[in-house]
Amino acid sequence: MNALALLMPLAWRNLWRYPRRTAITLVVVAVGLYSILCFAAILEAWAQSSRDTTLNLLTGSAQIHAQGYLDDPTVSHTMPPPDQALSQALAQPAIDASAARVRVPAVVQSEYKTLPLTLIGADPNSERALSSIPRQIAGGAYLSTPSDSGIVLGRHLAERLKTRVGKRVIIMAQSVDGSLAQQSFNVVGVYAGNQEIEDQYAFTGIATAQEMLGLGDRISEISLHVASDSDLASTLRTISAAAPGLDVRSWMQLSPLAAAMDGFMHAFVYIWLWIMFVLMAIGIVNTQLMAVFERTHEFGLLQALGMRPRLILAQVSLESALLIGIGVIIGMIASAATIALFHNGVDLGFLARGAEFFGAGRVLYPAIAPLRFVEMSALVWVLGVAVALWPARKAARANPVEAMHYVS
């Protein structure tokens, strides 16, 4: 006997026997899945934005330092510029930008105030490809050459120092020989970022910083950006092999908080999936149980006529699979349309400060990987059919005599 040929017409027609109940189940499944997929896309966008905001400032995808620098980030732990092997490793196609920096703790002094900060000697051309700070200039201009002797301050720091573009400040830091190096800088630009960043970092040309600190051509770090996360691990292995004496770390090791937030966002999608699924399951089980109770007499009749209990189980399960499948398809189409509608970005300007507080950018780009989209939809379908097995088992266990006396 071809069970599917027997059951499919019955199952399909039974779906439309009670249009209201079918519609309720479809709405429950479609809305539930829609919310899961859209929420996943927004959370993914939020996680991406949060990660980009953090990493694009200075961190990049990974950094290379001298051993010990991260524990004591001073002039005592510098490294020579990349040799041929490291330069070749940094030129591999997976890396789309890299920048060498001098990075030391320092003190800035204006006419009114003295404050601590981190002085970064940067190559403006490399930084433009790697960091978002050159694009975040709120006043004046960013550095123009590696030997630029001007300084770019954070907006909030400039306000606290009561200084501005065109005025001068003094930077003091420990030089290589242990003496106090100090130099007067002309404020050439002010950048805007979040307040913590604005207070912490000031930028001057890398050659100027090296000269001031007596570093020669030595540097503190190399920051690099890997276009695809999936290439990160292999890229770092290549770099580590090319520079065995150096400390090569990924952004997850450099910014554990950002990595934890990223992991939490992904986990939260699944937490949300389960919350929504429990609600959906209650709806599915309720409506399917009602359907089974209303059709108790019919299941008794089918058994009396010679339909085996396992075929009745298969028939009710097939009905659930079709019904939930249609709901899943509607949910997939609706959520795909919604995500596509906002693929150019959702502007969070109206809650920009709040978004910034949580580390996200102003514009979110909702997106979800096709595999994840299908995987989540399939999971909802499988789980939905699984919970609907309970009502189906009730139908299959009906005693024919009792069932045929049952009046719904």
Added chain:
Amino acid sequence: MSPIVSCRGVEKRYRVGAIEVPALNGVDLDIEKGDFATLSGPSGSGKTTLLNMIGGLDRPSSGEVSVDGTSLKGLDKNRLTEMRLHKIGFVFQAYNLIPVLSARENVEFILQLLGVPAEERGKRADAALRDVGLEGMETRRPAYLSGGQQQRVAVARALVARPAIVLADEPTANLDSKTAEDLVGLMADLNRSLGITFLIGTHDARVMAHSRRHIEMTDGRITSDEAHENADAAQ
């Protein structure tokens, strides 16, 4: 020749709260191949219970039922279902057609369960519907058939697999007298022409008038079992 149905010392007791209510009290009965027998008696006499025992829809508390040489005693739920499929046709008081299937599909359903190929299924279902006078109504769903027509579909469904016996429980109870008369005449004709055994539980004197064997039940016992000649049987 062994009987199609054999009941020996069949008892059935139902428990209602703390009280045990006897429904059948030691029924002994044989139904022979080709019988057109009626089972009558007042409400609560045990007619439906006995039909359920013979049909394998319920199990006796004690005693034994055999259908076409197979004892139902040791059969599990699945084997009982198989036995019903292969050996018994049912006609119920409330028609009991599958509402989402057409008349032809309702009749074909049994053949589908039996694994009959689609082409043969269609031919046999159409022939069965023709036998019960429903030619031209094959594609109608139950909601678009009268009570009498639905009961004819039920008879066609019961007969299409050529079962050892057709059990009918009050098949005319929901029909007007003309329709009921036609239906009983039809079943009697099918009994004669196809040799199918019928056991019909009924109060209806018109049905009894067509039967060749009349079994009377009272308080769960068979109180009389008489063969009698009637106009149909004489033909």
